[in-house]
Amino acid sequence: MHRLGVHLSIAKGIEKIFDVALQMGCNCTQIFSHSPRSWYFRFPSDEQIDEFRSRYHRYDIKPVFVHQSYLVNLASPNRTVYMRSIDSIKREAQLVSLLDTRYIVIHPGSHLGKGEKVGLENIVNALNSLSNYLExxxxxxxxxxxxxxxxxxRFEHIEYILNNTVVESGVVFDTCHLFAAGYDIKSEEGLDRTIEEFETRIGINKLKLIHLNDSKYALGSNKDRHEHIGLGKIGIDGFRRIVNHRKLRNKPMILETPMDGVRSDEENLNVVKSLINFRSSP
Ligand SMILES: [Zn+2]
Ligand SMILES: [Zn+2]
Incomplete structure (x- = not known):
């Protein structure tokens, strides 16, 4: 069965997400644990955490992924930002342990001109320094x-990070990002080739989540601009193949489509559901 959901706001309380998810027809979801544009981190109350855990175990809405804030940059050559980023992931991990939800999504970050090698080493060192907090x-x-x-x-970057960290780690695909990065997942042949390369370098079992977003810009544009499902450069046929691909269809899929009034999250979710070919599921 497909695991399908949208990124949800915790503005009304972290324990409230399950009712919203259920109402929208999600059976997995993703959240920010605090404002993604701020370092400020306020833990939910003990009551909220208890309520969250009890609902998490009661409802069939799993997994719940916690996405890091946008300020975090584990690749940063700036010492202050680097240390703050490590601290932010540490607190994120403390919360995720309390919530019992296991997964934190991180972006590798920016080397700010110092080069990929420096950036990759910073990331690996940051994650390894956190190993005691990531049990x-x-x-x-x-x-x-x-x-x-x-x-x-590039898969090579992710491969390097996974091979050099001692912490439990996996990979998130974002269809918009992959496409913008030059992986032609729009075409049938390109999708197969991309998955094959991922399998060779990293292994499909390491893929734990797919962000489903169409792309405003063309293949290889390197621009991270999400579009509604089917209305961008990947297109509806591209998404039909992606969500039904036998190597991908069992992975949780989360939408992060724009909030621009063109389409609601629920409408995008329903578009994806309409593409799912149930006959091809095991
Ligand atoms: Zn992300
Ligand atoms: Zn993006």
Missing amino acids: DVEILVEMTAGSKNIIGS
Whole structure:
């Protein structure tokens, strides 16, 4: 069965997400644990955490992925930002352990002009320095669109990170990012080739989540601009193949489509559901 959901806001309380998810027809979801544009981190109350855990175990809405804030940059050559980023993931991990939800999604980050090698080493060192805090946690490294100085647009980068960290780790695909990074997942042949390369370098079992977003810009544009499902450059036929691909259809899929009034999250979710070919499922 497909695991399908949208990124949800915790503005009304972290324990409230399950009712919203259920209402929208999600059976997995993703959240920010705090404002993604701020370092400020406020833990939910003990009551909220208890309520969250009890609902998490009662409802069939799993997994719940916690996405890091946008300020975190584990690749940063700036010492202050680097230390703050490590601290932010540490607190994220403490929360995820309490919530019992296991997964934190991180972006590899930007080397700010110092080069990929420096950036990759910073990431690996940061994760390894956190190993004592990541016992019940798995770090999922997200593929990126490859904008200037941003690490993570090639499988080679992710392979390096996974091979050199001692922490439990996996990978997140974002269909918009992969496409913008130059992986032609729009065509049938390109999708097969991309998955094959991923299998050879990293292994499909390491893929733990797919962000389903169409792309405003063309293949290889290196621009991270999400579009509604089917309305962008990947297109509806591209998404039909992606969500039904036998190597991908059992992976949790989360939408992060724009909030621009063109389409609601629920409408995008329903578009994806309409593409799912139930006969091809095992
Ligand atoms: Zn992300
Ligand atoms: Zn993106």
